[in-house]
Amino acid sequence: MSLDLQQSVSELQKLFDSGKKDEVAKLATQLKIKLAQSGLYFAPPDADPQSLLAARSILEIATFNALRRSNLVSYAQYNAALQPFYVNLANKLPPSPNRPIIIGLELLAMLSEGKYSQFHMTLEALDVADLGDVFVRWPVDLERWMMEGAYNKVYRARERVPREEYAVLLDRLMGTIREQIALTIETSYPSLPLANAAQLLFFKDGETSALVKFASERGWSLEPSTQTFTFPKSPIPDIALAAIAAHDSSRIAMDIAGGKGIKRGAPMQSMIRPALELAHELESIV
Structure with missing residues (x-):
């Protein structure tokens, strides 16, 4: 055998x-x-x-x-x-020479899925020798840049991926980052020129069709004459409803809140929920 x-x-x-x-x-x-x-x-x-x-x-x-x-x-x-x-x-x-590569890919996969607490718990369980390996340090650097908000460094990291496999997971991570940036754009501006949106979302020259597809999937409208995106309108956000939705997003809870005169506000909900989830994950790490 x-x-x-x-x-x-x-x-x-x-x-x-x-x-x-x-x-x-x-x-x-x-x-x-x-x-x-x-x-x-x-x-x-x-x-x-x-x-x-x-x-x-x-x-x-x-x-x-x-x-x-x-x-x-x-x-x-x-x-x-x-x-x-x-x-x-x-x-x-005997130890596998591929083990550090596998660890690095696991860490990058966790980042791309937003599993930050699992990412840090995995790091804590690693030996010092593993932490110093280039394949492990690479996703650790990405996570640090994400926490700093230096998304441009994450984007440029594709130019120096340690192996081909990392590029696939990095693309998925950039997709996650784009979603986060797009959410901020939607809650901050009533409209935005296409050129500015491309810059903020890290779409290169020649990737206009990809940007338009991304925007369309989020319900953005593109005005051809001005080349400007407009975002779906929503009611004035109410932080009380956002807190309830973050705790219990069921239709019953939302309807009860609405019956008490709390206005629905999708933008604030989408901002509060990730913040509360992140706080919960950080608390579990500590």
């Missing part, structure tokens, strides 16, 4: 190095089934070490390839399958 797996690892690695993403994905799926049938997929501690090493390598390659194909679902599945090999078999298998 070990010899067959070693040959499979070599074949998978060769395809991966050649950039044949679809072929890697197909072979990785076949190997995952074989690993599951043999039990190696679950990192059994009593299995042959060489077979476990081969299984770990297969899952690592599959994890990287899933990101290169922008398949975040497969990435999450393969990444989850890898963790027992790193944690439960730490005393049985």
